[in-house]
Amino acid sequence: MGSSSSKGTSPVESIDYKAKPTMNDLSHNNSxxxxxxxxxxxxxxxxxxxxxxxxxxxxxxxxxxxxxxxxxxxxxxxxxxxxxxxxxxxxxxxxxxxxxxxxxxxxxxxxxxxxxxxxxxxxxxxxxxxxxxxxCETGVFGVDPLSLECVDDDGYRVPQILVLMKRSLIDGGGLQQEGIFRLAGEQTEIKRLKESMNKNEFTSSTDINTIASLIKIWYRELPTPILNSIPTEKIFYSTDVDECVQAVNMLPEPQKGLLHWLMNLLLQVSEYSDVNKMTAQNLAIVVAPNLYDVSSSNPMEGLVMSQKCVQFLHNVLNHKVSVSRRESRSIALEV
Incomplete structure (x- = not known):
């Protein structure tokens, strides 16, 4: 599921957007x-x-x-x-x-x-x-999100199945679970729950990592991964947080709402990072691969783009963290 079963949560090194190779180099090298x-x-x-x-x-x-x-x-x-x-x-x-x-x-x-x-x-x-x-599967995974029943949540209109999984995650103590979204759920339990959800029979799980894994799987199996809807150059060359946020805000619906909804959930998780060990950067590392599918057959280009997607998502999530902190300070001052 793109997760590790180990307990370590060391972050990846910072990625320099302007470092070589450039996109032109990747497209024309002899690799x-x-x-x-x-x-x-x-x-x-x-x-x-x-x-x-x-x-x-x-x-x-x-x-x-x-x-x-x-x-x-x-x-x-x-x-x-x-x-x-x-x-x-x-x-x-x-x-x-x-x-x-x-x-x-x-x-x-x-x-x-x-x-x-x-x-x-x-x-x-x-x-x-x-x-x-x-x-092969039909239901709520791997289908056009516009074909699913949607509800309002956190100010965004998203498929109901996402809201049900989020509530299950939070009610089950997922925000405080160490390694949440990094540790993989039980494969048999993931398969069982996924089959139930595809039949519109939602049931929760005692394994909270299974719910987190299914949220990642839902995004990974979208017909078009969300970050693939952003021009490659925007991900590769965006040099600061504002440019990344602007690129996200230029997404069409429902992709924009789906990404913002997910970022809000990850923001909630990161607020408990002293307990769950999942900082904004660690979350970006484990979630970004589920939002982008490398279309190039060039392994070097695929590796670099995967790293760029991690940094891009980290910038967007950092923006959410900064906005949340400003709002919290404003509320505290008013009180």
């Missing part, structure tokens, strides 16, 4: 091994339609060798029990200036929503990431 890939996301031409169970669906992509010599490639897909994924060919060689089409077959054995990463390795050490997009 791609001299290879171009026709598509980075494999959705088997389903779009937002659910993937059928126990049926073969197919997709394909093309690898182009831009090098001056023949290259060898190899695909290394993991094979989780939930689905079967095969590539034809899964390895081989491509002459200089030539291309090879790889056919992909997928059989999903049980309902799930996931963006599964596959590594394409090029001889010489370069790697590319391909995203296999699988959407």
């Amino acid at each position: 791609n091994g001299g290879v171009e890939i026709s598509k980075n996301v494999l959705d088997f031409n389903l779009g937002e339609k659910p993937c059928p169970l126990k049926c073969v669906v197919q997709d394909q992509f093309t690898i182009v060798n831009m090098n001056k010599a023949k290259l060898k490639f190899h695909l290394e897909p993991l094979q989780p029990k939930e689905f079967q994924l095969s590539f034809s060919p899964s390895s081989g060689s491509i002459d200089k200036g030539k291309s090879k089409t790889v056919k992909v077959k997928l059989i999903v054995n049980q309902k799930l929503n996931t963006n599964h990463k596959v590594v394409l390795k090029i001889e010489g050490g370069a790697s590319h990431f391909l995203t296999v997009k699988i959407r």
